[in-house]
Amino acid sequence: MLVHSASPIPPDPAGPLFITVITEPQxxxxxLVLLASTLGALLSRLQGRVLLPTVVLEIxxxxxxxxxxxxxxxxxxxxxxxxxxxxALLFFVAGxxxxxxxxxxxxxxxxxxxxxxxxxxxLAAGLGLQLAGLDARWWLVGIALCTTSLGTLVPILTxxxxxxxxLGSAVLGSGIAGEFWPIVFISIFLTGAYGAWKETLxxxxxxxxxxVTAAIVxxxxxxxxxxxxxxxxxxxGQAAVRGSIFVLSALVLLATEAGFDFVLGAFxxxxxxxxxxxxxxxxxxxxxxxxxGFGFLIPIYFVSTGLTFDLDSLLTPSGLGLGLLxxxxxxxxxxxxxxxxxxxLDRRDVLPLALFSATGLPLIxxxxxIGQNHGGISAAVGASLVGAGMLxxxxxxVLALQLFGQRQVSREPHRA
Numbered sequence: 001m002l003v004h005s006a007s008p009i010p011p012d013p014a015g016p017l018f019i020t021v022i023t024e025p026q027x028x029x030x031x032l033v034l035l036a037s038t039l040g041a042l043l044s045r046l047q048g049r050v051l052l053p054t055v056v057l058e059i060x061x062x063x064x065x066x067x068x069x070x071x072x073x074x075x076x077x078x079x080x081x082x083x084x085x086x087x088a089l090l091f092f093v094a095g096x097x098x099x100x101x102x103x104x105x106x107x108x109x110x111x112x113x114x115x116x117x118x119x120x121x122x123l124a125a126g127l128g129l130q131l132a133g134l135d136a137r138w139w140l141v142g143i144a145l146c147t148t149s150l151g152t153l154v155p156i157l158t159x160x161x162x163x164x165x166x167l168g169s170a171v172l173g174s175g176i177a178g179e180f181w182p183i184v185f186i187s188i189f190l191t192g193a194y195g196a197w198k199e200t201l202x203x204x205x206x207x208x209x210x211x212v213t214a215a216i217v218x219x220x221x222x223x224x225x226x227x228x229x230x231x232x233x234x235x236x237g238q239a240a241v242r243g244s245i246f247v248l249s250a251l252v253l254l255a256t257e258a259g260f261d262f263v264l265g266a267f268x269x270x271x272x273x274x275x276x277x278x279x280x281x282x283x284x285x286x287x288x289x290x291x292x293g294f295g296f297l298i299p300i301y302f303v304s305t306g307l308t309f310d311l312d313s314l315l316t317p318s319g320l321g322l323g324l325l326x327x328x329x330x331x332x333x334x335x336x337x338x339x340x341x342x343x344x345l346d347r348r349d350v351l352p353l354a355l356f357s358a359t360g361l362p363l364i365x366x367x368x369x370i371g372q373n374h375g376g377i378s379a380a381v382g383a384s385l386v387g388a389g390m391l392x393x394x395x396x397x398v399l400a401l402q403l404f405g406q407r408q409v410s411r412e413p414h415r416a
Contacts, residue, residue, distance in 0.1 A: 022078055030082075032073040033307070036061035037299035053152050053393045055302050055361055059386070062306015075307050079300065086301030087366060088266040089293040092248050094151065094179055095270020096286060099278055107173030114337025114357075115177040118146045119185075121333045135378035136385075140371045143185050144385055145326070145333040147360040147367070148178025149393060156397050157356075160404075167349045167404065170341040174357045178334065182363055183267045186370060206258060210251070210268045233284055240285040241292075244273045261370060305365050305386070313380035314387050322381065326388035331396070334358040348403070355400035364389035 022030070040057035065073040075083070119142065126142035134141070153175060162168040233240060248269040255265030277285050313319045335354030342350050368382040377385075 026076045026078055029073040029076055030079055032065050033062075033079055033300055033303045036065055036073075036303045036306075040299060040303070053361070054299075055152065055365075056390050056393055058299050058302040059306040059309065059365070059390065062303040063309050063311055064306075065303075066307040066309065068309070068311045073307060075304050079304055079307075082297060083301045083304040086293075086297035086299070086304075087369070088248065088252060088262060090298050090301060090362060090366065091183060091263045091266040092270040092273070093290060093293045093298070094183075095267045095272075096274040096277070096289065097151065097270075098176055098180060099271060099274030100286065101172065101176065103172050103176055104169075107169055108176060110340060111173035111175070111177035111337075112181065114174055114340045115146060115181050117340065118178075118334050118337050119143070119181075121336055122146045122329075125329050125333060134381060136381045137371070137376040140186075140367065140376045141381075141385070143182050144360075144364050144367045145329055146178065147182050147363040148175045148334060148357050149360045149362055149389075150175030150179050152361060152393050153356055153359055153397060156401070160401055162401075162404065166345055167353060170338075170345060170349075170353050171356045174337060174341070174353065178357065178360070179363065180267075182367065183263055186261065186263065186367055206255065206260065206264070206268070209254075210272060238288070240277075240282075241288050244269075244277075244285065244289055245292075247273055263366065263370065302362075302365065305369065309386065310379040310383040314383040319380060319384050319387075322384040323387040323391070326385050327391050327395075330360060330388060330392050331355070331358040334360065352400035352404045355396040355403075359392050359396045361386075361389035361393045 037058060040054050040061055043057050044052045044054040062073075064070060067074055122142035122145040123139060124142075125145060126136075126138035126140070129141060130136065130138040150172070153171065157163050157168060157171060162171070248266060251269040251272070252262045252265035255268070256262050273289075274286075276282070314323060331354065335358045338350050338354035338357055341353060345353065365386055368377060368385055371377040372379065372382055
């Protein structure tokens with residue numbers, strides 16, 4: 001997964017040891033990528049009343065620094081390797097967060113049923129677009145339209161106090177399904193080593209192996225091992241963090257050896273580690289893993305996406321038109337599942353739920369990137385799809401919160 005075919009840099013016998021590893025232009029690009037990562041986090045919080053999604057700023061700053069605008073940074077083998085690790089950690093953290101969320105099974109079941117409805121609509125839309133001449137695999141577009149960026153929504157909904165309401169519960173159920181099932185489906189469809197039924201059987205076998213491994217680890221919990229893990233949390237040993245990264249790399253290797261895409265292994269590793277750390281003592285370890293991911297590697301992945309973003313194709317009339325079409329399709333395809341929750345919600349909450357459910361960017365970026373690596377989607381179509389994802393996280397949550405806030409205000413008694 002993380003191995004690239006780029007030729008190694010020849011050593012410079014006269015130069016210092018560091019220069020034999022990375023050249024000055026490559027180091028400059030890496031520093032600028034880290035600068036963009038830092039600026040993205042800072043700029044998202046400068047305006048207290050408007051919380052800008054960090055991932056959007058990271059991609060935008062990558063575009064700004066990249067070859068199509070300022071031309072001061074580019075992706076090189078070192079940045080690409082860190083970016084690949086970032087993508088793995090993105091799915092790994094998603095798995096950990098799903099366990100940590102402790103969503104009620106009924107919400108997961110209802111969210112899954114709603115996601116199946118979205119999948120049917122998404123695949124139909126993808127097939128129609130491919131028949132109309134779109135340079136992308138129909139199933140790839142269909143799955144991308146079925147994603148929900150729960151990680152992006154969590155801080156927004158928490159600050160707005162939505163999670164304590166029935167609407168918040170519906171968003172959780174819908175969002176978890178919109179993160180979990182797309183990962184499973186892209187792992188099946190992007191595997192070309194076997195027939196479809198063999199892929200499905202292998203996937204089931206892989207899932208059983210992961211669940212059995214997690215059950216053994218959770219039930220065993222050797223006292224000596226637990227003691228070592230606890231003792232090293234506050235020391236340089238960090239055994240729990242190191243062990244979690246080992247599980248991530250091992251399951252990524254297992255998934256790729258079985259013929260699946262590495263994201264399935266990364267996500268499965270997150271589920272396993274999440275189950276093992278599902279205790280008050282494990283919270284500190286989870287925070288440290290999130291620090292490695294969101295503090296270092298995951299932003300590099302999104303900034304690198306901006307560096308390679310096909311801005312020229314997006315800014316054409318056809319590119320902008322396709323992006324707006326994808327934005328509408330996200331609302332139709334993913335938002336349709338909101339009607340399934342109507343009996344449990346105030347009818348005026350159905351549209352906000354549809355808007356929240358249609359908010360999707362990180363998984364869209366990942367699906368487009370993986371699809372381009374497999375030749376399943378052109379750069380131009382990918383740029384429009386990512387552009388639609390960026391607009392969805394900028395527009396849909398704001399509209400949903402406005403609608404939800406108006407409903408809350410309308411319920412308050414009028415004061416004399």
